[in-house]
Amino acid sequence: MGNNLVGNHIRKLRFDHDEMTQQQLADKVGVTRQTIVALEKGNYSPSLELAFRIARAFNLPIESIFYYEEDHKK
Amino acid sequence: MTYQEKKSIVTLISTILIFAIYCLYMYPRYPEQGAELTEVLRYWGAFVLILMLVSIIAHIIISIVFNIVYRMTTGEKEPGFTDELDRIIELRAHRISFLLFIVGFLCAMGSLVMEKPLYVMFDFLIAAGFLADVSSSVTKLYHYRRGF
Numbered sequence: 001m002g003n004n005l006v007g008n009h010i011r012k013l014r015f016d017h018d019e020m021t022q023q024q025l026a027d028k029v030g031v032t033r034q035t036i037v038a039l040e041k042g043n044y045s046p047s048l049e050l051a052f053r054i055a056r057a058f059n060l061p062i063e064s065i066f067y068y069e070e071d072h073k074k
Numbered sequence: 075m076t077y078q079e080k081k082s083i084v085t086l087i088s089t090i091l092i093f094a095i096y097c098l099y100m101y102p103r104y105p106e107q108g109a110e111l112t113e114v115l116r117y118w119g120a121f122v123l124i125l126m127l128v129s130i131i132a133h134i135i136i137s138i139v140f141n142i143v144y145r146m147t148t149g150e151k152e153p154g155f156t157d158e159l160d161r162i163i164e165l166r167a168h169r170i171s172f173l174l175f176i177v178g179f180l181c182a183m184g185s186l187v188m189e190k191p192l193y194v195m196f197d198f199l200i201a202a203g204f205l206a207d208v209s210s211s212v213t214k215l216y217h218y219r220r221g222f
Contacts, residue, residue, distance in 0.1 A: 004221070030157070031157040031158070031159070032077075032078075032153040032155075032156075032157050032159070032160065033076070033153075034076045034077065034078050034153070034159065034160075034218065035157050035158070035159040035160075037076060038159060038218075038221055041221065042221075043220065043221020044159055044221050046158070047158050050158060
């Protein structure tokens with residue numbers, strides 16, 4: 001797991017959306033597959049703009065995808 | 075391992091190899107003792123200029139060959155653009171390599187102040203350029219693997 005405090009459910013959501021591949025999600029939100037890999041590993045906190053694009057790709061509110069680790073532990 | 079990680083490793087290895095081979099070729103051609111200052115300066119000027127030219131051409135060729143090999147071995151196409159993660163990592167790599175080069179530049183100027191031979195100043199400058207280049211690839215590799 002990565003070292004930043006913003007976690008996400010991208011991996012789970014991809015599988016819930018017809019087993020969408022990392023490349024398909026990357027193409028949808030306009031980043032490279034490497035960035036999706038880094039996000040899923042928790043190695044990278046996306047910009048607000050990218051977070052919104054990912055939320056739009058899954059048709060979900062942003063807080064359903066991303067969470068703050070400290071809040072998640074509670 | 076992803077495309078960016080592989081590319082960072084290839085760039086790192088090629089940078090070290092190009093520099094090592096070039097130094098092995100050029101250092102024996104250093105003007106003999108007692109040569110005129112203009113001849114020594116011409117040697118160092120040529121050393122730096124040719125090194126830059128050789129590095130650029132070699133990196134372009136290596137990059138093309140790497141992309142071809144990557145496509146053939148993985149069946150994937152290399153990313154045709156840089157996204158926000160690439161740009162942040164690029165900025166960090168630049169920051170560290172600039173910092174290293176500035177330290178090398180200051181050491182080079184310091185050697186002049188301390189009345190060291192001229193070759194010490196050029197050695198510092200060339201070493202700083204090389205280390206800056208290496209540190210850039212290492213930083214990219216580190217951040218692509220570990221995140222931040």
